Amino acid sequence: MNHLKSIFLFFLSISVVVSCSSDDSGDNGPMVLNPLEAHEQLNISYGEDNDQVFDLYLPANRTVATKTVLLVHGGGWTTGDKSDMNGFKEYIKENMPDYAVVNINYRLADEENQPYPMQIDDITSVVNHLQEQQDYYTISNTLGFVGVSAGAHLSLLWSYAFDVNHQVNMVCSVVGPTNFTDPAYLENNNPLLQELLDTFGIDTTTEFLEEVSPYHRVSASAPPTILFYGGQDPLIPTTQGTMMRDKLAELNITHEFTLYPNEGHGWLGLNLLDTTIKLQAFIETHL
Template sequence: MKYLSLLIVWFTIISCKNEIELIVPETPPGIVNDVPLVYEEKLDIAYGKSLSQNYDLYLPNTRNERNPVIILLHPGAWRIGDKTFVNSIVKSLISKRVNCAIVNMNYRLTSTAGVTYVEQLEDINTLLLKIKREAKTLKISTNFFIVGLSAGGHLAMLYGNSPLGNKLAKGVAGIVPPINLSSKTMREGNIGTDITKLIGKTYAEAPNEYIKASPIFQYNLASPPTIVFFGGKDETVPVEQANLCKQVLSSSRAKSEFNFYAEQPHEWNNWNEPIDKIIKFAEKNL
């Protein structure tokens, strides 16, 4: 019994050391520890030759080499938009005093000839490898938590389940992500032509490519911890996508969390709760 008690204490200490607290309190305990949280901004850093291959980096002065690095992927049907689309999320994370480096990235768009989802995944990989090489200098970790909206959510989930980067993504969050591009409803819906441009071929020409580009069909036991959010009034990513995602996540033993908001449209109108859930998910699973 004596040795059993010692083992219990030892495991308790180890588990406590593994806990991650991403939020820096407004008033840390103790006068000496009362350090204000300030983010250093580095904007429009290039990671490739294309004008679209750039990112913004936010570094909190309290950062460490253990907390995850949050990578943000913007929406825009894969063909439009840029990182400014998610500046509001950057501001929200900063206002919540998240003690993580934040990367808000641009990627090449399918409106440029020759760019498909393959090139977009390569962009994510190129940037993550760059940050990994610079991690010690930046005093940050290499635990990348990719958070994407809509098309960005699709890319985040697809990259997280791809062999690219040797599983650099340690966690993934998808907000209203299209997860099954082979779906007839999706192919004939609001972003049907955008999906065709993303693949580079019609469904009749290459149905297997649509399956290959669908994150839900790549999901497996080795998938990184995944949290998703869907809206019941989404006219771009229909409820059938949410239902399929819930079914696959719940039947897998991989770490995941499914969130459904019956009144939310595709253009998400309240970020506070999803961001809180994303932070808690990261603290628990990364």
């Protein structure tokens, strides 16, 4: 079981120069962080559970127009850590230095705790925290999401169905599940695919599977969406990407879709470079 779950851990390794940041707060902390200085704070608590923490990276010279990219790690909803998204974090800090970055952990599912709605609730709590501390951090309430695997699923689902204040301007899915009613899942004989469905699709009714599927929750008001998938992915059938792409086109939602025919559940080298270039352009255009 643990071996199968570990496959979900998709680590993007990007070698960049990491810039340092500091905070010169007093004993009781400043009323407002100095927006002229970069600020980095790790493991900010947003709940009582040890997993309910996030890392915050604020750029120097930020204003009330500074936008935030939220990073959501994968791990099959049962494993993984925000450190798995460090490649993305470092790339954004180095190449898109005007954005704030929030790298989140969320409560992991187990036999006693189902992933839904628990993990969606955690994302909501993080967003609420940022909104409550908006003046203190000197940021806007405009958000973008970048998620990988299970984190991509959560990013899409929250952006499409739970963004009640319309704060999300873009969302990215890297190898994220999108539709649990896909015959590639429901009619499969592959134990890997079945385990994925059993982990999240605890309630096998069509109503529940549609409720937790971004494909079935997306509407014409959804934010611009960029999708990346591997044609040889043993966990995420290609149809998870192509069906989502077609649904976005049907709803006339701005989107981009890239399929790497020979890649699996993650990639490196030139295809990783291609992903980061396309993602950067998409963020800078839409966020």
